[in-house]
Amino acid sequence: MRRHRLFTFPCIVLALSFALTAFAAEDAEAYRPQIEAIVNDPLTPEVELSAGLKAQEPTHSVNWPDAGVLQVSINKPVSPPADYVIIDPATETVVGYVAPDPRGPVPMDEISVEAGVEIAREFCGRHLPELFAEGGEVVVTAEEDIGRNGARMVRLRRLVQGVTMPTLADIGVRVYDGKVVSMRRKSAPLDAALQLPGTLSLEQAQEVASKNVPWDNVAAVWFFDCLHEVIATDAGQRNVWTLWGELRTKNTGNTELEWFNHWVIDANTGEVISSEWTKPTEDLIAAYAASGGPRAPKRYPPRLFADSQPMWAPDGTKLLFISDRERPGYPAWMHRDGGLFVINADGTGLKCVVPDPVNGPAWSPDGTKIAYATVGAFDTLTMWIVSVDGERLQELPFPKHTHYTAPFWVDDARLFVRRVVTGVEQADVVLVDLTQPDAEPKTLSPKYASTAAQVPICLTPDGSAIIFMTWEFHGWDDQWDIVRAPLDGNAETAEVICEKPPVGSVTQLLGPDRLFMRDPEGGRSKMWMVNMQTWEAQAWEPPSVPLPEPRAKDQRADDLHDLSFSPDGQRLAFVHNLIDTEGEYPSCDVIWTCALDGSDCRRVTP
Known part of the structure; x- marks a missing residue:
């Protein structure tokens, strides 16, 4: 620093x-x-x-x-x-x-x-x-x-x-x-009897330290953070040199850091008051590196920002994503939960749509509006509809003692949302009519326990029902179900169409009969394509993507995060960490797109 x-x-x-x-x-x-x-x-x-x-x-x-x-x-x-x-x-x-x-x-x-x-x-x-x-x-x-x-x-x-x-x-x-x-x-008053500045120079203190190492087969080879100071001890104040130094095994071929040692030496008598060795820690390595320590490991600049959750626009020309990058009202040092950004799929036209931290954003079917939840005054959740340019179009009022999360568009005038009931630890799925926002929303599912989550997936191909996934915590055996809820039905007509699907959570519908699923524990080998007719799952392995960045530490992206398929199913959007091998530029999590086989990779977010 x-x-x-x-x-x-x-x-x-x-x-x-x-x-x-x-x-x-x-x-x-x-x-x-x-x-x-x-x-x-x-x-x-x-x-x-x-x-x-x-x-x-x-x-x-x-x-x-x-x-x-x-x-x-x-x-x-x-x-x-x-x-x-x-x-x-x-x-x-x-x-x-x-x-x-x-x-x-x-x-x-x-x-x-x-x-x-x-x-x-x-x-x-x-x-x-x-x-x-x-x-x-x-x-x-x-x-x-x-x-x-x-x-x-x-x-x-x-x-x-x-x-x-x-x-x-x-x-x-x-x-x-x-x-x-x-x-x-x-603040401590100086002991009048203390002799300042003392008789021991820094070089002499370092010589004393070099003769007082914990083992015979090591030597003190580099001193740093050396300070001449007055300290308080049980016997009163003392005028001392406090030194940090690198300990190194004699005649070793090892090129890595081994140990550090801390000495406290009386600046008048040369007495070693204390000497303690320690393994390298992050803070000590940073201080050692700042002093020019010869064996300091290469340190990359801290992460600058993290883009996440790319979502293709319905026409495939834009990507919506969340990022904690700097934006109006949120300087780079803040690193708060991400605001909402839109960018063209070719990497042009980056725009912050909502600077405040958002949750669960979703495109409208015509690609002109976005619904999202955010934290309002007094830590209460609110839900907004905004234009792609960020203009606030509509705030959705909540029924008393409830709030909405996880919006999903049914059409340009209706939203499927998760309604959380405050105080009774229950949640259900409701249909909200944007043309009558003050009306009581239509209930589509039974109430679930607070330990359950409802994840929207898609409409059925004929548009008559919503399909969503529920997850409920059961210790070592969590319960996953896929539920179908008719839009003209009620809580009694919602039905489980797949109890405990093969693995993980559904993330996206691909065509009329395939679901893309990923185990929340992650990993390249834990992704599947599920046939909605037979509910059979086939393992799906994402491509290893060559990155078009010559200075990237990783020349290939082997673990793709936050995968999203384009509407035509021909391209993938994903997140991968970009680290500069020269250490000149801070690392950042950026969004890329590629063909399904990993070719034609393009960096989208700057």
Whole structure:
């Protein structure tokens, strides 16, 4: 991860005192004044504090790096559900603050790194003035990468005589509005008896480390992340060198990383306070690689975006798909569930139709409209009809205490949907008339348990009935059925036409009498074509597709994901991960098409 060393600046004297109050593990009300000082700061997002503040041990998802702290959720239910502060009972102070990740849409603006640093300095001036005390300097680094919370991390470290002090701040500044959305701070007064900067140079500390390796047959061959700092121990503060180094078996021909070692060495006496070896981890390998480590494995850039679920338009000229790629209101750093895109089958005319995350989109039979479900206000599902250009044409009202999912068009005026009944854990299949959206939908199936799912497949060739698949969880023996529901019928006339079909779930109708099925566990060998007359299944193996990308890590696509057959049955659309062998470009999951035998492969999405 690249960082900018921006500047150092002389310290000035500021003063701040916190009210010290008694603390009870279950009740954090005594800390309300300190918490209000953080959340009422003009640089933090607006939060409505809860009436009763409660503390608990940090949850696994918090993963706070400092021990002995407590987590306090601070917001009312109407606020986003993840605002919390971290309290250190030993010092009776608020040492951390975390706002929830934004949900989108958000502004696409992005403040500069320098502006984020100034905001972090201003915030720390109010809440950690010890950082700027006389007799030292502050070193500031800012990360280039933007986190899922929309923030760049700005790290401020206090140095005295070139030695890093146990007084620090990590401030996350959100790039689109300049708000502070995360804070971690530590402060400890310097022991006046501590001798700084010490007598041991970095080279001497590395020499001491090289003589203190865990086994005789290994050597320390590369040092990285070496820091001269003051640490707290049971015996008090100590002036130390902390070093990371690569351990390598002597006279080995192995070219891969073997072990790392971490040393803590007294900077005055040369005493090895601790020495611990470890196997390479992702974070350590990244730090080793950033230092120029000679045996760092090739690291490819992180995935940029993922396209998924390509769906051919009825006339075969366009593809509808879901993607988490950047789009209005959803910057690249957000990586939220995908919005809805349309692109011509030849790869031209890419357009974002719906930027908000969508679920279960479906083409209308005439190819001019799209139905989809999305999450609306207060986390409720809504269903919309939009034009191919994204114009919202109609919102479908739900009957009370229900919501719709999995739309499937019967004709240009009617939708088959799954209706979920809230509170009673039931769902059924209904027919919605778009010309009378407020009318009670027509029930076509009995009610299923909440553990069941209804997957639309197709209309019967004569258009008189809908065919859908149901799946119900039964532990090791899940129940799959294919159901036929007459459009002029009711819940009693729906019938199972294939109980427990040969394998997997149906994904697409191919012609009047064939179904394409794939086992949800995946794999090339777990696809079948099923004859709807005999319900016999024949294994179907997708082609191995040569990719027309000379720099692709995989020159052939052997495992095709999200398969979709063109309306004429002559081409396949599929998803395959594209990795640049040179490591210059980020990887991405893109959509391709090819002939049924794998020839004439074309990349569709850019």
